[in-house]
């Protein structure tokens with residue numbers, strides 16, 4: 439924090455390598471002892487010693503660098519005030535298009551009410567304060583989410599909330615602002631979009647992504663036994679972890695090609711044998727919801743970790759903090775009551791789970807894409823090239839216009855689908871929304887492709903560098919493909935959308 443009020447003349451006299459001050463955003467920094475540690479070297483700092491280095495600084499650094507090195511700050515300039523905004527936890531961004539329209543003060547929304555606004559604020563405060571710092575660290579070092587953060591999320595019902603609306607939330611007062619009974623798909627959209635603001639695609643999946651797509655199947659399809667209640671309680675309290683294990687090296691979207699088998703024994707229990715690949719959170723899970731070939735079809739079983747379950751890490755292009763695993767089930771045993779849904783009828787268990795998963799993913803990608811728009815808008819305004827800000831170039835404005843349009847259009851489509859989900863039973867959702875949600879997810883990752891491409895060109899070399907100015911853009915460009923593949927590939931989902939539209943097609947002729 440600033441300690442003194444100083445004049446520009448006073449700063450100018452500290453202009454030597456052994457006595458080096460400079461001004462950034464009307465604030466004075468004593469860099470004398472920092473020169474040797476500066477990642478950009480000492481020469482550049484000596485060149486600006488005693489001067490106002492504001493534009494040089496923002497050409498090369500993110501504003502958060504100043505927060506991180508706040509102890510170098512020794513004062514402010516007399517009669518002047520810092521102008522650059524330092525966001526506080528929970529704050530909305532004032533940058534145009536950085537927030538969805540419903541969160542911009544000058545606009546209204548037909549969908550969101552007071553409780554959605556309040557939940558948005560609470561979740562963002564929580565994410566900014568507790569999730570983002572850990573997420574950034576884990577994304578880099580590749581280690582798994584801490585038990586401390588899981589416990590904190592569990593204590594605030596955040597794990598339960600992320601499963602979407604349902605009985606598991608009844609009786610709860612979520613973050614003190616929404617009754618569990620009133621939590622709807624628009625609240626769900628809000629939390630999904632807030633959680634991805636950490637800008638850490640691998641960690642976001644590592645942050646209980648496996649639970650979001652598997653505990654829902656347990657809640658809906660497992661027989662109502664004390665064991666089911668135990669599993670749900672353990673997972674929602676953060677004591678145990680669960681993931682979905684369907685995909686294999688042999689087959690992905692083609693569920694009929696799966697080779698993991700479950701053989702029924704005389705006492706009704708099952709012996710599971712086979713392998714699974716790309717299983718999110720698999721490395722640290724206690725329970726696995728496993729898709730298996732059974733005698734006359736496909737069935738889904740809950741398998742507990744044991745010596746017969748081996749998990750090995752897979753290094754993908756995002757962070758290993760996601761806990762992505764190759765799994766071998768070597769005659770793992772699951773009791774009869776671990777069957778989800780009916781024997782040989784597991785396809786419906788998997789399919790019914792997909793709508794919520796894809797909805798969540800679409801919400802996340804759209805929000806990430808919006809963050810990229812914000813990054814590009816800020817960068818184009820602060821970056822000076824050929825003597826003028828980047829944004830003064832028409833070619834850059836064309837790119838921004840395209841990116842903004844894609845984000846605004848997809849957010850509107852998402853909100854409209856969330857609204858439809860609020861007004862449909864689960865069965866109606868499956869019948870009427872599987873296609874539209876598939877098309878939405880397929881389209882938003884195509885948009886992400888365009889947005890990532892344009893953003894990297896705007897950022898230049900920084901867009902392909904993991905640290906510094908373009909780090910967020912680099913991360914997005916490297917990882918948006920996860921959303922284009924996980925939960926159903928773009929092609930499969932686009933096809934599903936059209937096939938569902940053709941079901942019961944009217945006798946309409948040209």
Ligand code: HEM
Nearest residue numbers: 467477478482483486491494495498499500503507906907
């Ligand atoms: C409070 C003052 C400063 C601090 C705390 C600081 C800190 C840093 C840090 C952490 C980096 C690593 C890249 C990043 O994370 O963004 C960096 C890079 C760099 N800094 Fe600074 N810096 C300061 C002032 C300046 C000034 C005034 C200049 C030049 C006029 C400068 C020039 C550079 C250069 C050239 C790089 C390398 C940039 C790149 O690789 O793209 N720094 N600085």
